[in-house]
Amino acid sequence: MKRFPILFFRFLAGLGLAVAAGTGIASEGHDHGEGAAAAAETASPRISAHSDLFELLGIVSKGQMLVYLDRYASNEPVTGARIEFETGEAKGIAAPQADGTYLLKLGTLGKPGDTAFSFTVTAGTDTDLLAGELSIADAHDSHGEAGSRPWLRLMAWAMAAVALIPGAAVLVRRFRARRALN
Template sequence: MNPFSFQSRLALAAGMCLLPLCLAIASPGAHGPNGEHLDGPAAVSAGSGLPRIEAHSEQFEIVGRLDASSLVLYVSRYETNEAVLGAQLDVELGNLKARTAFEAEPGSYRLSDKKLVDALHRAGNHSLVFTLTAGADSDLLDGTLAVAAHDENDHAEGSGSGMRRGAAIVAGVVVLVMGAVLLRRRRHNFGAAR
């Protein structure tokens, strides 16, 4: 007599089939929330969902991202892509103006002025003017930072993703436990029948 009933085999097969699916849903994987590949640091940064800005002139290029408390900017020479370090960089939005602080370790410029950063977090298109002085060279650059209304809720969306991941893990564990209980019950019944 076979110790495994049809229901036990079915539960075990279902558990084995669902486990990879549950693990795939629960694991972060190599793709971002929008399906983009996350193969390296540049791709991770590009998929972060933070508002971004780009501006360039014949001499310089500025790229940056708005995070929760600041605007982080990177400056390079437009033709050579050589980083411009230790320059003076001012940012204007309407009648608000502030100077950035150069951070040598990442080679970035951080705008932390609370009024200006708070204004940038409002939904809409923000036209920024950058005044850059690097040694004997100086330039004015302009760019637009687009902030969507849902960007303020990115953290809430991320927690929903975490809840789905947690639910998938719980579902996988429940399926495995149910299969183990049914298997144990069948083994116990088979042993008692002898």
């Protein structure tokens, strides 16, 4: 009967370690260091839209948007087009660049939030209207990462429970065997 308290305390120690390991997963406000910050900075906000005629991709960087325009059916770049844009707050024309892309400058492009865009594309005799929504995350919002992966905490708890099941079974078996002997 003396071994039961030792086994019980070993079980509790294992349970404590499993719970500590499960709660060690990054949660809200947890700092991941410079490596995670650098990875977050490399992903630029994007907007995409397509129709039967055109496919548009806009990549936001440093307060401006670089727009790529292709034919939807063939994926060939469309150069020399006129791209008019409109948001709820502003409207304008994207400037064609020498490399076949288009540059859109708008003061609100660096601000966090969701912005609905509509693009009127005119290339030769083809004209089409494309619409999309640009989402820019707040760089200071620590809820984004933890909120997007809540299953990690659940998985840690499940793994801890599965790891403790054999130990608990042995403990119960030994307790019942000792009780039967008394």
